[in-house]
Amino acid sequence: MDEESSAGLLFKDHSFSSDLLRQLNGLRQSRILTDVSICTGAGEVPCHRNVLASSSPYFRAMFCSHFRESQEAKVQLQGLDSVTLELIVTYVYTGEAHITAVNVLPLMEAAAMLHYPRLFEACSSYLQSQLAPSNCLSLVRLAEILSCDSLKRKAREVALANFPEVAASADLKELCALELRDYLGDDGLCGEEEKVFETLMAWVKHDPQTRRQYMQELLQQVRLQYIHPAFFHHFIAGDALLQSSPACQAILDVARKRVFSLHGSSTPDCNPLWPTPPRSSYQDFLLLLGGRKDNQQTTRDVLLYSAQTGQWQSLAKLPSRLYKASAVTLHRSIYVLGGMVISEGKSVVSRSVYIFSLKLNQWRLGEPMLVARYSHRSTAHKNFIFSIGGTGEGQELLGSMERYDSIGDIWETMARMPVAVLHPAVAVKDQRLYIFGGEDIMRNPVRLIQVYHISRNTWFKMETRMIKNVCAPAVVLGERIVIVGGYTRRILAYDPRSNKFVKCADMKDRRMHHGATAMGSKLYVTGGRRLTTDCNIEDSASFDCYDPDTDTWTSQGQLPHKLFDHACLSLQCIPHVIGLS
Structure with missing residues (x-):
């Protein structure tokens, strides 16, 4: 111009x-x-x-x-x-x-x-x-020779984002030990820790005489605490190459205590593993399973919510129409336990266990419980699932508890709770299982905290006037257990170390039969039923978040439909691995 x-x-x-x-x-x-x-x-x-x-x-x-x-x-x-x-x-x-x-x-x-x-x-x-998984490692090498930072950075991103495919390439076996260590130790690697371990061992076994000297250094890049215990037990603990290295055996001994000991990381001489957090490629997802929706029909729906995108999507439906089953996450799988099966107008109390793989988007049958139960509570700790109380086949109130060992794939009967209750709030913290409140056979609130010492298989109980919750979930949030509502708007945070309660900001409505879970440092509450000001009961599609740092509630919008008596769980996984990216 x-x-x-x-x-x-x-x-x-x-x-x-x-x-x-x-x-x-x-x-x-x-x-x-x-x-x-x-x-x-x-x-x-x-x-x-x-x-x-x-x-x-x-x-x-x-x-x-x-x-x-x-x-x-x-x-x-x-x-x-x-x-x-x-x-x-x-x-x-x-x-x-x-x-x-x-x-x-x-x-x-x-x-x-x-x-x-x-x-x-x-x-x-x-x-x-x-760039593709098949050529990214060779292009990293080229970029280093030509001092091309932009190509090296992008090629490395592709290698990390597609690690399972890259791990299968011939180029990976030709990396030097320092290069492999940098990949395996990268926080952005998009691969499950089992794959990281398999890649390390395949690299070593490509030239064992030369490469076994690097095993200890490379094994330290594997975040062993996130490996499935069954994989650890069957494929890592007995590996002949690892057993030949005293340094590697020392690492595995620490990991074994962390993974298998009921005492957890607090065990004497059990030093913390490196690095503690999962890789940054893992994202938080919220899952809602079953329950009763809009017209109060029992649903088989499974809904997944991504905190990163704010989007909902439907997954494979529950195999059966279950009423008041319980659900937990264990080893990045979901276990749905018991419940009342609704089929052709008949209701049968079940002891079935269904296991859902988010990676495969598939359900399979697990080892059934010892006792058929519904309206029970379940929680997971280490390699175990505890199924507690509920109502039995004869509509009796159950005080029994059984434990599932995911390594041995067996159920076993544990000590009975001191007082049988329905609809309590349940959580595990610091090697103890806590049961807050609930109601007795006459539907009266029980003002008790019942505490189960996991490694000792013993119970004790404490009376408290602070507890009056029914049909309320409990969620571990930081160092405290948060009891969310239960025919009340009240939120109580319990500190097990001081045995004291702190009152948090109230919810907007008096809620019960809702779901709650923690993602990151925040608490998410889904659906349920609410008591209106004129004492009517309404089903809810609300989706709210509580931030303990500010003691405030914010709305996350609405669920896809009104829902109550559902399971609400959080799960960390790699979107790329399960096809959600």
Whole structure:
């Protein structure tokens, strides 16, 4: 655009420079005024020194200094083939280069050598567009040789984001120990820890004589506390190569105590494992299972909510229409226990266990409970699931408790609770299982905290006037257990260490039969039934979040439909692995 001022008109011809280049290229092609020939092998390209010197610091130094090439009619360039040289010269005179899969590597090397940074980055961009799990590791190597940070960064991102596929490639087995350690230890690696371990062992076994010396260093990059205990037991603990290393055995001994001991990480001589948090590629998801929806029909729906996207989606339905079953998460699977099966107008109390894999979006049958029960409570700790109380086949109130061992795949009867109750709030904290309140056989509130010592298989009880909850969930939030509503708006936070309650900000409504779970440092409450001001009961689709740092509630919108008596769980997984990214 021209610029007019009181001093006159500044005329700008934006096509002049490109026209000039075209004219110069025509002169070059006709060998008019050319004063130097660039040679490589048998190839020879006539050029103008001033054009080359203007295009690159490399040629400026060659032709504008006291080097002998400044006086020679022919200049030999090493490391280029004739086709690449022609592409470079065409770029110099036209600003254009046709980059293909065949020529990109020699062209990029030439651009680096001759100091054409924009052409170099264009080649990098092309290679980035061609990145795949099958070639990303080799392109990381190339980027390191050429000092191309943009390509190295992108290729590494692809390798980490597609780690299971990359782990199967031949290129991975050719990494040096330092390179493999950097990948396995990266917090952004998108792979389950079982795959990380398998990759490490496949790499070592590719050349065991040379590589076994690196096993300890590499094993420390595997976050063993997040490996499924059955996998640890069957595939890690007895591995012959690991057993041959005293240092690796010491690492596994610590992990074994952490994974299998009922005492957990508080066991004497059980040092904390490195690094404690799961990889950053894991995301939080909220799941709602079963319950009664809109028209109060028992539903088989399973809904998944992503905290990152704020979106809901439907998953594989429950295998049976279950009323007042219980559900827990264990080893990143979901277990649905017991309940009353509704089928063809008949109701049967069940002892069935269904296990859901989020990765496969599939249900399968598990080992059934010892006792059929519904309206019971369940919770998980370490490798165990505890199923507590409820109502039995004869509609009797159950005071029994049974425990499922996920390693041995067996159920066993544990000590009975001191007082049988219905609809209590249940949570596990610091090796103890807490049962808050509930109601007795006459539907009267029970003002008790019943505490089960997990490793000792013993109970004791404490009376308290603070407890009067029925049909309320309990959620572990930080160091406290939060009891959420239960025919009340009240939220109580219990500190097991001090045996004291703290009153938190009330919910908006008096709620019961709702769901609650923790994701990150916050509490999420879903659906339920609410008591209106005129004492009517309404079903709810509300979805609320409590932040303990600010002691405030915020609405997260609405559930896809009204829902109560449902299971509400949170689960961490890798979206890429389960096809949710």
